[in-house]
Amino acid sequence: MSTLVPSACPYDCPDACGLLAEVEGGRLVAVRGNAAHPYSRGSLCPKMVHYERTVNHPDRLTHPMVRTGVKGEGKFRRASWDEAIALIAGRWKAIAAEHGAEAILPYSYAGTMGLVQRNAGHAFFHRLGASQLDRTICSPAKSAGIEAILGATPGPDPSVASSADLVVLWGVNAVATNLHFLAYVKEARKKGARVWLVDTHQTATAAVADRVFVVKPGSDGALALGLVHLLASQGLADERFLAAEALGWPELEAAALADHPPARTEALTGLDEPAQLELARALAEARAPVIRIGSGLSRYGNGAMNVRSIAALAAVSGVLAKNGFFWDASTGPAFPLGAFTRPDLMARPARTVNMNRLGHALTELAGPRVMSLCVYASNPAAVAPDQNAVLRGLAREDLFTVVHERFLTDTARFADVLLPATTSLEHADLYRSYGHYVVQRARPAIPPLGEALPNWELFRRLARACGFDGSPFDLDADGVIDLLLSAPSPWLKGFDLAALDAGRPVTLQPPPGPRWRTPSGKVELLNPRHREPLPRLLPTHAGEGALPLRLQTGPALYSLNSTFMDRDDLAAKRGPLRVRLSPAEATVRGIADGARVVAFNELGEVALLAEVTAAVPDGLAVIEGVHWSRDTLGGRNVNALTSQRLTDEAGGSTFYDNRIDVRRAG
Numbered sequence: 001m002s003t004l005v006p007s008a009c010p011y012d013c014p015d016a017c018g019l020l021a022e023v024e025g026g027r028l029v030a031v032r033g034n035a036a037h038p039y040s041r042g043s044l045c046p047k048m049v050h051y052e053r054t055v056n057h058p059d060r061l062t063h064p065m066v067r068t069g070v071k072g073e074g075k076f077r078r079a080s081w082d083e084a085i086a087l088i089a090g091r092w093k094a095i096a097a098e099h100g101a102e103a104i105l106p107y108s109y110a111g112t113m114g115l116v117q118r119n120a121g122h123a124f125f126h127r128l129g130a131s132q133l134d135r136t137i138c139s140p141a142k143s144a145g146i147e148a149i150l151g152a153t154p155g156p157d158p159s160v161a162s163s164a165d166l167v168v169l170w171g172v173n174a175v176a177t178n179l180h181f182l183a184y185v186k187e188a189r190k191k192g193a194r195v196w197l198v199d200t201h202q203t204a205t206a207a208v209a210d211r212v213f214v215v216k217p218g219s220d221g222a223l224a225l226g227l228v229h230l231l232a233s234q235g236l237a238d239e240r241f242l243a244a245e246a247l248g249w250p251e252l253e254a255a256a257l258a259d260h261p262p263a264r265t266e267a268l269t270g271l272d273e274p275a276q277l278e279l280a281r282a283l284a285e286a287r288a289p290v291i292r293i294g295s296g297l298s299r300y301g302n303g304a305m306n307v308r309s310i311a312a313l314a315a316v317s318g319v320l321a322k323n324g325f326f327w328d329a330s331t332g333p334a335f336p337l338g339a340f341t342r343p344d345l346m347a348r349p350a351r352t353v354n355m356n357r358l359g360h361a362l363t364e365l366a367g368p369r370v371m372s373l374c375v376y377a378s379n380p381a382a383v384a385p386d387q388n389a390v391l392r393g394l395a396r397e398d399l400f401t402v403v404h405e406r407f408l409t410d411t412a413r414f415a416d417v418l419l420p421a422t423t424s425l426e427h428a429d430l431y432r433s434y435g436h437y438v439v440q441r442a443r444p445a446i447p448p449l450g451e452a453l454p455n456w457e458l459f460r461r462l463a464r465a466c467g468f469d470g471s472p473f474d475l476d477a478d479g480v481i482d483l484l485l486s487a488p489s490p491w492l493k494g495f496d497l498a499a500l501d502a503g504r505p506v507t508l509q510p511p512p513g514p515r516w517r518t519p520s521g522k523v524e525l526l527n528p529r530h531r532e533p534l535p536r537l538l539p540t541h542a543g544e545g546a547l548p549l550r551l552q553t554g555p556a557l558y559s560l561n562s563t564f565m566d567r568d569d570l571a572a573k574r575g576p577l578r579v580r581l582s583p584a585e586a587t588v589r590g591i592a593d594g595a596r597v598v599a600f601n602e603l604g605e606v607a608l609l610a611e612v613t614a615a616v617p618d619g620l621a622v623i624e625g626v627h628w629s630r631d632t633l634g635g636r637n638v639n640a641l642t643s644q645r646l647t648d649e650a651g652g653s654t655f656y657d658n659r660i661d662v663r664r665a666g
């Protein structure tokens with residue numbers, strides 16, 4: 001007899017699907033989608049359909065370990081939890097005494113999206129006085145770009161796409177990263193909607209699009225402002241909306257007319273005037289247009305401005321007025337985390353380290369030097385930019401590294417103390433999504449594997465060993481969830497807590513308020529508080545440069561960042577690490593399809609296979625996926641080629657804003 005336990009997909013994916021765990025005698029035998037989930041509606045993606053293979057994986061870490069080999073070798077001896085915790089607490093006390101607690105750096109991101117486990121270390125590190133981590137690896141520039149013009153306005157419900165007559169997927173590889181949103185888009189397409197894609201190459205999503213507009217990397221801001229120019233010059237702007245609900249249309253109009261004529265837009269983006277006009281017209285004339293923007297186009301030196309310019313285009317074209325501009329679901333403010341993360345526990349302000357500059361932090365940062373790194377729910381040896389700098393840092397003999405993980409990842413190999421983590425089905429959590437408004441509460445479906453512990457239990461034990469007591473350390477995970485749900489939040493008025501408690505998906509309603517939640521109450525095309533009052537053209541980092549190819553390092557279909565790299569069944573579908581080049585770029589380099597090649601720039605080299613394809617334009621090289629070193633030909637993945645430079649605002653990563661060249665191997 002098996003039972004079905006309701007849960008949620010824990011991964012860093014906008015879809016945050018409803019999951020049912022099929023459990024037999026305390027063991028997970030299968031998972032399936034929860035048909036009662038109003039957004040994901042019963043299906044899972046190819047990565048998650050066999051989650052039991054992750055949970056029951058023979059390579060799961062099952063007990064604490066202490067390093068015996070050289071750094072990075074991955075040789076350990078078994079230890080007890082008591083020994084491991086005492087060792088860590090002892091080393092941290094000694095480091096704090098000698099160098100100050102800021103010499104200890106936490107490093108975590110989104111291995112799990114559950115609010116409890118994801119934020120489990122914050123209160124502890126605040127109390128310890130450790131360095132703070134600026135968690136900006138994903139898309140803070142996207143949020144900054146939106147905020148500059150729309151303030152805290154919540155995004156629409158993503159299901160609006162199902163009744164659209166035009167959907168523009170703008171820089172989103174939805175087949176890989178937003179599959180359930182695509183289901184709504186496909187419904188619309190069945191009813192006659194056109195589906196257009198704006199991307200730098202023909203991604204997997206091109207197969208479901210009626211048209212693909214191929215643009216130069218980082219040129220979306222130029223395209224958006226060029227379209228604003230055309231809307232203005234053709235009399236297609238939504239003047240009534242702009243007069244009533246926007247600030248600064250005359251100023252933006254004048255700037256776009258002066259600075260963004262079609263010829264310039266063509267030079268900057270690669271799209272000719274007829275294509276520009278077609279896009280502008282379609283957006284202005286559609287009955288129910290939807291623009292869905294991804295995050296990739298924000299990972300550039302001009303990323304925030306690109307997003308802000310597209311948001312301005314949405315306003316000028318009438319897409320915003322028709323409720324069709326979708327960037328993300330803004331559920332962050334629904335659950336104020338302060339009572340759990342306790343920034344007030346910091347005795348004094350501690351320095352902040354940008355997570356995109358980990359390589360710098362471990363190898364160059366002084367005052368004080370980082371002497372200990374504590375990694376949980378992240379795999380920086382693979383996912384952080386400038387992999388060679390990160391690996392040099394991790395290899396430091398004088399760096400005391402603690403890693404809490406489910407698998408022996410590239411980062412875990414460098415641990416001095418390696419601790420086993422539970423999977424989402426072994427612990428409790430509360431899940432909100434950045435792609436829709438449905439919330440779920442999950443209770444453990446199965447007992448922990450071996451001696452694995454959830455993040456929160458790890459930090460409770462560390463707190464005890466360091467003599468930290470009181471709230472929140474005295475609460476178990478369910479206690480923390482209750483704390484979060486009792487926070488004074490206007491989002492939780494009328495929220496069905498009983499249904500949530502019973503494991504059912506519950507939809508959040510954004511609190512009532514003005515339509516545009518900006519200081520002026522209007523869409524701020526002109527934002528007088530911003531150092532750049534109007535959207536305008538900004539350069540990328542890699543627009544110019546000696547090397548001939550722009551590098552795209554997008555998400556892969558059968559992995560999620562470096563998660564799922566443990567799964568051999570998915571590796572088989574993924575195929576080897578490869579770089580995609582156009583036929584012309586391959587020919588000039590004497591590279592044949594399938595050949596062994598080396599991609600390189602000033603930061604490093606990556607050995608991989610070439611895939612020659614017309615899906616990629618000249619001047620571009622595409623390397624998808626964030627591979628573990630064991631799946632590479634030379635021990636390095638694409639991040640050996642990505643820089644630690646930051647975005648124009650908010651300290652974001654610029655993974656997509658780099659130049660490389662490719663040569664034949666040997």
Ligand SMILES: Nc1nc2c(c(=O)[nH]1)N[C@H]1C(S)=C(S)[C@@H](COP(=O)(O)OP(=O)(O)OC[C@H]3O[C@@H](n4cnc5c(=O)[nH]c(N)nc54)[C@H](O)[C@@H]3O)O[C@H]1N2
Binds near residue numbers: 012171177178
């Ligand atoms: N299968 C799978 N799913 C994932 C992930 C994964 O790695 N694999 N990652 C997860 C994570 S962490 C996140 S943040 C989310 C979203 O993950 P993101 O990485 O934000 O992915 P997308 O939003 O699809 O944006 C990537 C798309 O942007 C395109 N792009 C890059 N530069 C430009 C540009 O200058 N202009 C335009 N128009 N397009 C550009 C890329 O070619 C790609 O198609 O997805 C999550 N889901």
Ligand SMILES: Nc1nc2c(c(=O)[nH]1)N[C@H]1C(S)=C(S)[C@@H](COP(=O)(O)OP(=O)(O)OC[C@H]3O[C@@H](n4cnc5c(=O)[nH]c(N)nc54)[C@H](O)[C@@H]3O)O[C@H]1N2
Binds near residue numbers: 639
């Ligand atoms: N080149 C390139 N690099 C990228 C990107 C890209 O597009 N191109 N995308 C970037 C983006 S958008 C992001 S968000 C980052 C993501 O960076 P990360 O959040 O570090 O993502 P993952 O690689 O998924 O690593 C998460 C790790 O957490 C572990 N884990 C899962 N659940 C738990 C848990 O409950 N507890 C603990 N302790 N561990 C757990 C998993 O086993 C996994 O090894 O990567 C970035 N890196």
Ligand code: SF4
Binds near residue numbers: 045
């Ligand atoms: S990874 Fe995304 S699409 Fe796949 S099951 Fe999880 S939430 Fe759904």
Ligand SMILES: [Mo]
Binds near residue numbers: 012137138139
């Ligand atoms: Mo991300």
